[in-house]
Amino acid sequence: MLLAKHAANRDRRRYPDPDRLDITRDAQVQLGFGHGAHHCLGSPLARMDIQTALTALLTRFPELQLAVPEAELIWKSGMAVRGPVALPIAW
Structure with a gap:
């Protein structure tokens, strides 16, 4: 048995249009960084990194x-x- 946790974020019953990149989607309701006691400690840093990178990219271009x-x-x-x-x- 293989648990594909990344597939959980593609459940159409919970996530409207899951295959579309939507940077305004509520990031608190996705499971990419785990959940509960196993939630990734680096998730705030990862979110800040992508926000900084996208801001710099779209400012430059x-x-x-x-x-x-x-x-x-x-x-x-x-x-x-x-x-x-x-x-x-x-x-």
Whole structure:
């Protein structure tokens, strides 16, 4: 038996449109950093890191956008990681 805890965040009954990146989604109701006594101690630092990185990226490149229609992205899907094979961007 394999527990795929990352799949818990893709339950459509609990998370509307789980496959869409939504940076405004309530981050407190996801399980990526664990739960309870096993909650990751580094989660506040990770959240601060991504906020700082995205702010710097979008400040430097305010016109950043996909260079192809979203429907043309090819996705890789594995047991631990899901993401685009390539992410063509333009600015």
